Amino acid sequence: MGALPAIDSLSLRQLIGQLIVVRSSGCLLDGDRLYPQWEADQNTLQTWVKDWSVGGVILLGGSAAEVSLKTKQLQDWADIPLLIAADIEEGVGQRFAGTSWFPPPMALAEIYRKDRRRAIALAEQMGEITAKESLSIGINWILAPVMDVNNNPENPVINIRAFGETPEEVAALGTAFIRGVKKYPVLTSAKHFPGHGDTAMDSHVALPIIPHELERLEKIELPPFQEAIAAGVDSVMTAHLMIPTLDKKYPATLSPEILTNLLQQKLAFDGLIVTDALMMGGVTKFAEPAEVAVLALEAGADILLMPPDVRGAIAAIEKAIQSGRLTLDRLKQSVTRIWAAKQKLTSQSISSYPEAIAEQQTQKIITEILEYSSRHNNISQPLPTHTASPAQNLIIVDSILKSDFLKPNCPAIAIPQSHGFMPKIIELSHWQDYNLAATLTIVQIFTRGNPFTGKLAQPLKLLRKINKKVDIQAILSYGTPYFFPDIVQTFAGHIPCLFAYAQMAIAQDYLCSQLWNPDQANLSADTEFI
Numbered sequence: 001m002g003a004l005p006a007i008d009s010l011s012l013r014q015l016i017g018q019l020i021v022v023r024s025s026g027c028l029l030d031g032d033r034l035y036p037q038w039e040a041d042q043n044t045l046q047t048w049v050k051d052w053s054v055g056g057v058i059l060l061g062g063s064a065a066e067v068s069l070k071t072k073q074l075q076d077w078a079d080i081p082l083l084i085a086a087d088i089e090e091g092v093g094q095r096f097a098g099t100s101w102f103p104p105p106m107a108l109a110e111i112y113r114k115d116r117r118r119a120i121a122l123a124e125q126m127g128e129i130t131a132k133e134s135l136s137i138g139i140n141w142i143l144a145p146v147m148d149v150n151n152n153p154e155n156p157v158i159n160i161r162a163f164g165e166t167p168e169e170v171a172a173l174g175t176a177f178i179r180g181v182k183k184y185p186v187l188t189s190a191k192h193f194p195g196h197g198d199t200a201m202d203s204h205v206a207l208p209i210i211p212h213e214l215e216r217l218e219k220i221e222l223p224p225f226q227e228a229i230a231a232g233v234d235s236v237m238t239a240h241l242m243i244p245t246l247d248k249k250y251p252a253t254l255s256p257e258i259l260t261n262l263l264q265q266k267l268a269f270d271g272l273i274v275t276d277a278l279m280m281g282g283v284t285k286f287a288e289p290a291e292v293a294v295l296a297l298e299a300g301a302d303i304l305l306m307p308p309d310v311r312g313a314i315a316a317i318e319k320a321i322q323s324g325r326l327t328l329d330r331l332k333q334s335v336t337r338i339w340a341a342k343q344k345l346t347s348q349s350i351s352s353y354p355e356a357i358a359e360q361q362t363q364k365i366i367t368e369i370l371e372y373s374s375r376h377n378n379i380s381q382p383l384p385t386h387t388a389s390p391a392q393n394l395i396i397v398d399s400i401l402k403s404d405f406l407k408p409n410c411p412a413i414a415i416p417q418s419h420g421f422m423p424k425i426i427e428l429s430h431w432q433d434y435n436l437a438a439t440l441t442i443v444q445i446f447t448r449g450n451p452f453t454g455k456l457a458q459p460l461k462l463l464r465k466i467n468k469k470v471d472i473q474a475i476l477s478y479g480t481p482y483f484f485p486d487i488v489q490t491f492a493g494h495i496p497c498l499f500a501y502a503q504m505a506i507a508q509d510y511l512c513s514q515l516w517n518p519d520q521a522n523l524s525a526d527t528e529f530i
Helices: 012-018 042-050 064-077 106-112 116-136 167-181 214-219 222-230 256-266 289-299 310-323 328-342 359-373 411-418 428-433 460-469 484-491 505-516
Strands: 020-025 056-060 083-086 189-193 235-238 272-274 391-397 421-427 440-447 471-479 497-500
Touching (some): 012 020, 012 328, 020 310, 042 064, 056 064, 064 083, 064 116, 083 328, 106 167, 106 359, 116 359, 167 222, 214 222, 222 235, 235 256, 256 272, 256 289, 272 328, 310 328, 391 411, 411 421, 421 428, 460 484, 471 484, 471 505, 497 505
Parallel strands (some): 235 272, 391 421, 391 440, 440 471
C-alpha cells in the first residue's frame, strides 16, 4: 500500500470520504452486476473514489480473475490507498469463482467437539489460505470471522456462519482463524458485536431484540469478542440489534453505550469499529439514512459500511460538523484509526493470482473438513440403479433463484441421474404446487441461514407429507444441522440419511457418492455415525 498523506492536510470532504466504504460488483462490466440496485456502476464508482475520496470499497460477485483486475483499477483511481473488503467467511471462493471455497465455520465446531487440536489447526489453515488468496486478487480486508454464538437453532441469518454454539467453541476457532490471517498483511473483522447469535429474526429485514441481562451477555455473547480483541483482531463490526439492558433507546450500531462505553472503554478495543451494512432493514427502519450516518459516528463507529445514499451521508456529516453536532477532532480520531489500519497493509511481496491458489493442497483441507464434520447413519448397501423405469431425485431448496450451487451438471444432479434418478427441483415453501410422481425417490434438502431469509423453514413436516406420496430411498441434507436429528429419528430406521454443512459441488459429490459406493467412501475414523 502506498504512502498516506498527513491527516491535517486533508480537506473536510476528504476526511468524511475516508469514513465511508461503498459497495460495488467484482464484475468488470456493469451489465454483469448481480445487484445493480446496490452496486455502483463504473462511472459512479470512479466518481466516488477519485472525486469524493471514499475510504474503501466492498466487492461481491465476479470471478477472481475479474476482481484481480478491478482492485488494481480501483487503487489506480484513488489518491489515497483504499481498503478493499469482502464478506468471505467461507474462503474467497464463497464470493469469487476461481478460488477456494471452504465449508461453513460451524463445520469446524462439529470437529472441535471430537478433536479440538485438529479443529483449531484447520481453522488456522482456513484463515491463512483465505488471507493469501485475498491478497492475490487485491482484497486487503476480510470481513470475518463471525464471533456470534449461535445458540438459537431458529436463527435465520447467522446459523452455520458461526464457529459454534458455545462461547468456548467460537472463541477457540475464531481466534485460530485470526492467527491464520495474521500471517499475511490483511485485516480481519470480528462480527457482529455485541452478539447476533440468539435471535430468530434477520436484521437485514427488521430490528431484532436481545432481551438478556448483562450477566448473561458477559457469560455468552461477549467472551468471543474479548478473545478476538486479545488475539489482535483489526476491526469489530457492529450488529443491528436492540439490547435494552445496554441501551433502551438505540440499536447497537447507533449506541454510544455499546460502541464507546462497552467496546472501546470497558473491553479496551482501540481498532476500527465498522457498522454492518447501513442499507439493512435493521437500521433503515429505525431512522432516515442521513440521520443514521451521523448517529453511527456519534456512537463511536469509524467506518460507515454501504450507506444507501452516499451523497446524502456525506452531506449529513458535513452539516453536522458545521452545526457543531460533530467536531472535526471526532472525524480525525476515526481517520487516525483508519490510517493505523491501512499502515498494516504493507507492500510486502506476495504471490499474485492465479499463482497463489494451491488448489490440490487446499482441496485436501476442504475434504478433511467435510469428512470429519459429516453425519450419517450406517449405509450397508448401495442404492440400486434404475434404468428400465426412471426414479426421482427430488431437490428441495429455500429459493430456486438463489441456489447458485445447483448447476445443470453439478454432482447433486449428475450422480443420481447416472443411476436413473431424474431431477426435480422444488422450493420448500411452495412444495404443494408441484405434482410428485409416485415412484422411488431420493430427497436432497438444501437449507441454511442466509441474509434476507426472514424465517428458517422446517423441512420435516414436508418430508412426512412427501413420504406418503412417494417411496423415499434416501435423504441427503446440506446446510443447517438443526433439522437433521429429527430427520434421523423419523426416517433412519429404514433408509440412509446423510448430512453435510456445505452445499457446494464438493459436498454434493461427497454425499451422493456414498449412496452408490458406500465401501469406497473416504470416511475418517472419527466421523460420527448416528
